[in-house]
Amino acid sequence: MPQNLSDAERQASNCGLDISKLQALLAEIEPASEKYKMPLSLCDAQKQARNCGLDIPKLEALLEQIGTLSEKYKIIFYLAATGLYSADDLAEMSNHSSGKNLNADFNKNLGSHLKDYLDLDESGRLGITSLRRILFKKGYFVDINDDESVEVLPTRYAENSQTEQSFTVRQN
Known part of the structure; x- marks a missing residue:
């Protein structure tokens, strides 16, 4: 997955696409001054x-x-x-x-x-x-592993196990 426009252009070029033609097409759709x-x-x-x-x-x-x-x-x-x-x-x-x-x-x-x-x-x-x-x-990202989300996992596992057991019993 390309991380930025330069990477995407490089990958497209490696796949045999003509970057200059693609850039010309993009210029028709979107003026160059608006590009970035x-x-x-x-x-x-x-x-x-x-x-x-x-x-x-x-x-x-x-x-x-x-x-x-x-x-x-x-x-x-x-x-x-x-x-x-x-x-x-x-x-x-x-x-x-x-x-x-x-x-x-x-x-x-x-x-x-x-x-x-x-x-x-x-x-x-x-x-x-x-x-x-x-x-x-250095810790400048938001901590997305809050305690509420982590506590949900064990209960979900238990609920899913019970559902699977009751489902298999009904099948037999």
Whole structure:
């Protein structure tokens, strides 16, 4: 399953599809300027991150510790944390010169500060592609294993076993 547009294009190309023709077809359907629009607001980026399982209040607190960040970098941070976009995708969405330059800027403007607050060693890089993995390891995702869901499983198993037993008795 492709993780982003670049992966999807690469897979389609490997399957023998002509990417330039597909891009031309898409351009007819959807103008290029609309292809990658930055979410209109920080709220939209946070909503997308929330839908991907991130704990927004914890992330807001983390960004507050760092200090002043432009709204553009906050949006890029939330979108990178979703893991849905490559650096090239984010660069195109934010009208940045290239994914490589965006990676360098992200590491300089945000990654170096995040390393301090996330207790990461100095040798490792914290960039767009590693952000989601590191946030997951550090507990910035919503805990979906609540106790109520876990307690349901044993009772369901018992109920299903009783249903199966009564069903087999009726069959005989």
